[in-house]
Amino acid sequence: xxxxxxxxxxxxxxxxxxxxxxxxxxxxxxxxxxxxxxxxxxxxxxxxxxxxxxxxxxxxxxxxxxxxxxxxxxxxxxxxxxxxxxxxxxxxxxxxxxxxxxxxxxxxxxxxxxxxxxxxxxxxxxxxxxxxxxxxxxxxxxxxxxxxxxxxxxxxxxxxxxxxxxxxxxxxxxxxxxxxxxxxxxxxxxxxxxxxxxxxxxxxxxxxxxxxxxxxxxxxxxxxxxxxxxxxxxxxxxxxxxxxxxxxxxxxxxxxxxxxxxxxxxxxxxxxxxxxxxxxxxxxxxxxxxxxxxxxxxxxxxxxxxxxxxxxxxxxxxxxxxxxxxxxxxxxxxxxxxxxxxxxxxxxxxxxxxxxxxxxxxxxxxxxxxxxxxxxxxxxxxxxxxxxxxxxxxxxxxxxxxxxxxxxxxxxxxxxxxxxxxxxxxxxxxxxxxxxxxxxxxxxxxxxxxxxxxxxxxxxxxxxxxxxxxxxxxxxxxxxxxxxxxxxxxxxxxxxxxxxxxxxxxxxxxxxxxxxxxxxxxxxxxxxxxxxxxxxxxxxxxxxxxxxxxxxxxxxxxxxxxxxxxxxxxxxxxxxxxxxxxxxxxxxxxxxxxxxxxxxxxxxxxxxxxxxxxxxxxxxxxxxxxxxxxxxxxxxxxxxxxxxxxxxxxxxxxxxxxxxxxxxxxxxxxxxxxxxxxxxxxxxxxxxxxxxxxxxxxxxxxxxxxxxxxxxxxxxxxxxxxxxxxxxxxxxxxxxxxxxxxxxxxxxxxxxxxxxxxxxxxxxxxxxxxxxxxxxxxxxxxxxxxxxxxxxxxxxxxxxxxxxxxxxxxxxxxxxxxxxxxxxxxxxxxxxxxxxxxxxxxxxxxxxxxxxxxxxxxxxxxxxxxxxxxxxxxxxxx
RNA sequence: GGGCGCAUAGCUCAGCGGAAGAGCACUCGGUUUACACCCGAGCGGUCGCAGGUUCGAAUCCUGCUGCGCCCA
Numbered sequence: 001x002x003x004x005x006x007x008x009x010x011x012x013x014x015x016x017x018x019x020x021x022x023x024x025x026x027x028x029x030x031x032x033x034x035x036x037x038x039x040x041x042x043x044x045x046x047x048x049x050x051x052x053x054x055x056x057x058x059x060x061x062x063x064x065x066x067x068x069x070x071x072x073x074x075x076x077x078x079x080x081x082x083x084x085x086x087x088x089x090x091x092x093x094x095x096x097x098x099x100x101x102x103x104x105x106x107x108x109x110x111x112x113x114x115x116x117x118x119x120x121x122x123x124x125x126x127x128x129x130x131x132x133x134x135x136x137x138x139x140x141x142x143x144x145x146x147x148x149x150x151x152x153x154x155x156x157x158x159x160x161x162x163x164x165x166x167x168x169x170x171x172x173x174x175x176x177x178x179x180x181x182x183x184x185x186x187x188x189x190x191x192x193x194x195x196x197x198x199x200x201x202x203x204x205x206x207x208x209x210x211x212x213x214x215x216x217x218x219x220x221x222x223x224x225x226x227x228x229x230x231x232x233x234x235x236x237x238x239x240x241x242x243x244x245x246x247x248x249x250x251x252x253x254x255x256x257x258x259x260x261x262x263x264x265x266x267x268x269x270x271x272x273x274x275x276x277x278x279x280x281x282x283x284x285x286x287x288x289x290x291x292x293x294x295x296x297x298x299x300x301x302x303x304x305x306x307x308x309x310x311x312x313x314x315x316x317x318x319x320x321x322x323x324x325x326x327x328x329x330x331x332x333x334x335x336x337x338x339x340x341x342x343x344x345x346x347x348x349x350x351x352x353x354x355x356x357x358x359x360x361x362x363x364x365x366x367x368x369x370x371x372x373x374x375x376x377x378x379x380x381x382x383x384x385x386x387x388x389x390x391x392x393x394x395x396x397x398x399x400x401x402x403x404x405x406x407x408x409x410x411x412x413x414x415x416x417x418x419x420x421x422x423x424x425x426x427x428x429x430x431x432x433x434x435x436x437x438x439x440x441x442x443x444x445x446x447x448x449x450x451x452x453x454x455x456x457x458x459x460x461x462x463x464x465x466x467x468x469x470x471x472x473x474x475x476x477x478x479x480x481x482x483x484x485x486x487x488x489x490x491x492x493x494x495x496x497x498x499x500x501x502x503x504x505x506x507x508x509x510x511x512x513x514x515x516x517x518x519x520x521x522x523x524x525x526x527x528x529x530x531x532x533x534x535x536x537x538x539x540x541x542x543x544x545x546x547x548x549x550x551x552x553x554x555x556x557x558x559x560x561x562x563x564x565x566x567x568x569x570x571x572x573x574x575x576x577x578x579x580x581x582x583x584x585x586x587x588x589x590x591x592x593x594x595x596x597x598x599x600x601x602x603x604x605x606x607x608x609x610x611x612x613x614x615x616x617x618x619x620x621x622x623x624x625x626x627x628x629x630x631x632x633x634x635x636x637x638x639x640x641x642x643x644x645x646x647x648x649x650x651x652x653x654x655x656x657x658x659x660x661x662x663x664x665x666x667x668x669x670x671x672x673x674x675x676x677x678x679x680x681x682x683x684x685x686x687x688x689x690x691x692x693x694x695x696x697x698x699x700x701x702x703x704x705x706x707x708x709x710x711x712x713x714x715x716x717x718x719x720x721x722x723x724x725x726x727x728x729x730x731x732x733x734x735x736x737x738x739x740x741x742x743x744x745x746x747x748x749x750x751x752x753x754x755x756x757x758x759x760x761x762x763x764x765x766x767x768x769x770x771x772x773x774x775x776x777x778x779x780x781x782x783x784x785x786x787x788x789x790x791x792x793x794x795x796x797x798x799x800x801x802x803x804x805x806x807x808x809x810x811x812x813x814x815x816x817x818x819x820x821x822x823x824x825x826x827x828x829x830x831x832x833x834x835x836x837x838x839x840x841x842x843x844x845x846x847x848x849x850x851x852x853x854x855x856x857x858x859x860x861x862x863x864x865x866x867x868x869x870x871x872x873x874x875x876x877x878x
Numbered sequence: 879g880g881g882c883g884c885a886u887a888g889c890u891c892a893g894c895g896g897a898a899g900a901g902c903a904c905u906c907g908g909u910u911u912a913c914a915c916c917c918g919a920g921c922g923g924u925c926g927c928a929g930g931u932u933c934g935a936a937u938c939c940u941g942c943u944g945c946g947c948c949c950a
Contacts, residue, residue: 014912014913015913015915016915200949200950347950392882392883395881395882396881396882396948399881399882399948399949400948400949403949487947487948488947488948491948519947523889523890524889524890525889525890525945525946527946556901557890557891559891559892561883562883562884562891563946563947564890564891565889565890565891566890567889567890567902569889569890569901569902569903570890570901570902572902572915573901573902573915575915576915576916577915578915579913579915579916580912580913580915580916582912582913583912583913583915583916584912584913585912586912586913587912587913588912589912590912591912633891633892634892637892637900637901640900640901641900648912648913649917652912734918734919737918737919738918738919738920740918740919741906741907741918741919741920742919744906744907745907746907746908746910747907747908747910747917747918747919748908748909748910748917749908749910750910775910827897830897831897834933834934837933837934838933839933839934840933840934841933842933843932843933843934844896844933844934845896848896848934851896851897852896852897855897
């Protein structure tokens, strides 16, 4: 007989309050050494190097997403028995950091030049010690299981040695060279930039058409940068252009300057664009530079490194943006302006660090010949040594590496790795390797420039493991397993690391897999930006919703290849999920759920037990498949669905009934409850480590879920019959609840009911469950059924008679039946239309035809049944 | 200008050749003893438009429109 279950008292607080426990849990994990990798271990390695965040940066949603991904991957592998290394660190962010410190100095009224190079660099180190690396503490709040004992910084001695080593090697291989070319110059940062440090946008400008020469020899050119005309050394036209053929080889006078410049013919001029004639300023435009080279034209630089005009005359000393209208005004006065278009929208390059308009500038810089490096980087993906996820993005990678321009690596900064090249008194150029002495003596000096930050972060997977030394870490953990980053960083991290990794690592790829996640957007799918005011702060979410909810939200939104829209409601939903898990676990524990006793033999278990265990098995293998495929959104959905819809909504309710039976049934149920919960907590742990840790320790008394084993499917053959019976129970309960709701019966109110047809439907063992879940009571002496419903199930229909002890809402019942009827009629019509088409019955596969036939029969039976019900209803009620 | 991607319920997104799905939002009812950060029941979609392939198309092909991104 039944006994009233007594709830145990448990040691879990009534509510999950992440803020009170997360920091302590994290410290415990670190102190226990769970995240410290052992290079001498004989476990298989699993390595991720953190794409080094900027030392000046702080955690934003994009980081939070990427870190969630990396933490989930590494935590699962750790549980699977891998020797996991997740290596953290930062890059020195040359331009950004120098800017920050220069701003600080400006506040004190000094410039870096006042301090001098050595003192300035000291100041940067001081700044770093005091303010740098905020993000590292923020990572702890997220729960990142990184190996803090291996934290690295690109300016550390070992990493600097790696930089010098690879520079020397590239230099000796002839892949580093020095050349004077047009480069992207930021006049505010006063340094060269590489192509990817320039961001293009369509800006309002002006297009001014200027007449050079007079009379029959006049030729009109158009420009958006009128001030550069001061540096013109030619006008170019297409050789086939009839309009100008007679002028080729002649000279015109350049207005305002009085200089005479030639008119040259060049294939690269587009005769259809504008007037078909272009001004040529070799020192200030990349295309013009090429024209100048082909025609041996002089290059005249008209601006200094701050974009201030240096050409002697009325414009000298003006900034380029002051000089532009001044030059136009002077030309207008001289009667030289033919047309002015304002605003003229055109693409303008901006410094990615400070947004200043980039000035193309002739400059002597160091370059990497990327051709062989880029080819190798492409090949490693082409031949599958490195796999890109999602694979669609590989195309974008190829487009980039296969069309890459040589890379400007010198920067006119003081903060960074100084170029290890020395110039001698007789124009000698000596590249100095890490263990070599630089030349000394009169007249020798080192190149003043530093290397692009990407030069050192490109070596990150190798240098952090000790390269160029043959360290145990390098032997154990290289190549790394996964590089995870946003697809917008593909060209920054992935391409650079691939090139350097393959070059320096003797053609071993730096990572086996590249996982590229989408970008974070606001709830409407708009890019987050300070000016829009739609920026969500992960630290705010960590405070208010907890790390698990923040992580779960991000992981749940991570569909491969697509961006994710985020809003606070999403985080609140994840917080609710954590709370649900918490409460379900409390319930299970209060009812004695345990992992101390094994789940009894399947034969002795109930349908509900076998159904939930079989569903769990499916979940375990699904989660594995999804993890292996980097399908984080689906993985989270699967866990959410199982936990909430299957375990909480159905199994826990059915378990209440089983525990109420007492005896062995109750004990078996406690074991199943405990086992399923244990497994779910393990599966959830990589994404939501904190809440699962607390619950799991309470359930199992184990040391830590961080080092617990990852679940494997039990592998028992699924009991389809049990699943079908449980589905029958669910269907029956749902139909009764639906009927009750239609009839306006309060959810909590018990209704006495008589069930018939239960045995035939195979549900005789489940009447207690149906009675409990549908809130029914057994029919008593005075049972007077006033309403009835019929639920068709696999084994036959079950009839439920209810004593609603009052008036029955016939209209509601009629409405419901009418709706069900029209659904069935529509279904029948669709099926009959298909089956009546001989092309369908002939050509469609037999199993499809059979399925449609079965559907037709079911629909027809449903129609008959519902019509019968409707006829049996009392008249009226409308 | 070149290339790529996306258009499915009010919102954000799954589904990608054989019965339209989820989360959130919304409506109704609820002190049911784990949980109101909850429970139960609902409402909601000619799957951007126009053609084509197919017995069958949200799903494949073509064109169009509208958004977005990358590169120049």
